[in-house]
Amino acid sequence: MRLPLPCNKVLATYVWIDGSGINMRSKDKILHCVPYSADQVPPWAFDGSSTGQATTDNSDTILKPAYVYRDPFRCDPHVLIMCEVYQGDGQPAATNNRKYCNDLCNYHAAEEPWFGLEQEYTMLDMDGWGLGWPKGGGFPSFKYQFSYCGVGAKYVVGRDITEGHGKACLYAGIDFEGTNAEVMHASWEWQIGTSVGIKGADDLWMSRYIMARVAEDFGVDITYHPKPMGLLHPGIGMHHNFSTKRMRSDGGFKFIEECIKKLEANHMKHMKKYGNDETTNRMRLSGKFETAPFDKFSWGVASRKASIRLQRHVKEKGKGFLEDRRPAGDCDPYLVCGLLMETCLGPAAS
Numbered sequence: 210m211r212l213p214l215p216c217n218k219v220l221a222t223y224v225w226i227d228g229s230g231i232n233m234r235s236k237d238k239i240l241h242c243v244p245y246s247a248d249q250v251p252p253w254a255f256d257g258s259s260t261g262q263a264t265t266d267n268s269d270t271i272l273k274p275a276y277v278y279r280d281p282f283r284c285d286p287h288v289l290i291m292c293e294v295y296q297g298d299g300q301p302a303a304t305n306n307r308k309y310c311n312d313l314c315n316y317h318a319a320e321e322p323w324f325g326l327e328q329e330y331t332m333l334d335m336d337g338w339g340l341g342w343p344k345g346g347g348f349p350s351f352k353y354q355f356s357y358c359g360v361g362a363k364y365v366v367g368r369d370i371t372e373g374h375g376k377a378c379l380y381a382g383i384d385f386e387g388t389n390a391e392v393m394h395a396s397w398e399w400q401i402g403t404s405v406g407i408k409g410a411d412d413l414w415m416s417r418y419i420m421a422r423v424a425e426d427f428g429v430d431i432t433y434h435p436k437p438m439g440l441l442h443p444g445i446g447m448h449h450n451f452s453t454k455r456m457r458s459d460g461g462f463k464f465i466e467e468c469i470k471k472l473e474a475n476h477m478k479h480m481k482k483y484g485n486d487e488t489t490n491r492m493r494l495s496g497k498f499e500t501a502p503f504d505k506f507s508w509g510v511a512s513r514k515a516s517i518r519l520q521r522h523v524k525e526k527g528k529g530f531l532e533d534r535r536p537a538g539d540c541d542p543y544l545v546c547g548l549l550m551e552t553c554l555g556p557a558a559s
């Protein structure tokens with residue numbers, strides 16, 4: 210693995226979201242110089258019929274480079290390339306929501322949308338049961354609350370993975386912000402942010418790819434399922450923190466309130482797209498385990514039982530950001546960030 214390569218050979222890993230809308234794929238191409246931005250990376254094709262993105266008789270599917278990261282596995286000068294997927298006819302593939310989000314980011318650039326994303330996840334052993342959970346379908350013997358930000362082998366498991374993931378994300382150039390053990394045993398969270406425009410969602414997807422690669426080395430499966438261990442156990446979400454220049458400026462609280470009213474009016478439109486599968490996010494948003502019910506919009510200051518939470522200092526300072534607690538762990542941040550901009554700021558003109 211340490212063999213030196215000729216200096217004009219750069220390994221580029223093209224990364225994309227497959228037809229499932231949550232799993233990722235990658236394949237490698239040798240470039241002859243280091244690309245510093247996506248427009249220096251050539252488009253590439255793949256067999257979309259093997260990823261649920263095309264039919265066998267019309268399978269050539271296009272990878273369009275979107276963002277270049279440093280490769281934390283091979284190190285410099287090698288790169289990871291986050292890509293968008295296009296069908297042979299030039300249309301975005303069904304699970305390519307980046308174009309939708311990017312169009313809104315460009316259209317509303319003067320509003321300076323910022324995002325902070327809190328990705329929760331669960332580590333599973335290769336038998337599909339929670340990592341470190343008693344074998345044969347057993348449950349942890351202690352209360353959940355001990356795992357949240359917990360320490361000690363009894364309460365947390367898989368710290369090597371979160372540690373490796375965090376360092377790899379920072380090396381790659383991701384806006385990696387922090388990490389903590391979550392309430393349910395074998396579940397954790399990392400945060401991306403505070404990021405400007407499309408970079409938050411790009412970074413979140415690349416950080417999911419890096420997590421899959423790090424966990425691969427440990428023989429651990431990572432799931433973003435919103436309710437992986439059943440109804441009696443906590444759920445897995447991805448809170449989206451969102452602000453614009455107006456929200457962050459003096460008097461911004463009034464605009465935050467206006468946005469909350471619009472979000473309330475569009476509640477079900479958002480809920481339909483806030484997870485990879487509406488039914489599993491419905492299981493998570495039960496009104497229990499620090500969630501608001503799926504069908505009922507609510508907001509509150511410092512409330513973890515509301516759809517939208519405002520941190521106490523936002524109310525005190527009269528400006529800041531809002532936290533949308535509704536998205537499932539397996540949501541597409543391109544869709545959620547896009548919807549937040551569309552509903553609060555208006556659609557992008559075509």
Ligand code: ADP
Nearest residue numbers: 323324325326327400401402403450451452530
């Ligand atoms: P909690 O778990 O209490 O919700 P976290 O610290 O996990 O809090 O997440 C808070 C998130 O809010 C971070 O991802 C951060 O980037 C984001 N954030 C902070 N300020 C802003 C802002 N002005 N606009 C958008 N997001 C913000």
Ligand code: MN
Nearest residue numbers: 236254255256
């Ligand atoms: Mn081939």
Ligand code: MN
Nearest residue numbers: 327398400448
């Ligand atoms: Mn958090």
Ligand code: MN
Nearest residue numbers: 327329391398
């Ligand atoms: Mn959390």
Ligand code: MN
Nearest residue numbers: 327448532534
């Ligand atoms: Mn949160």
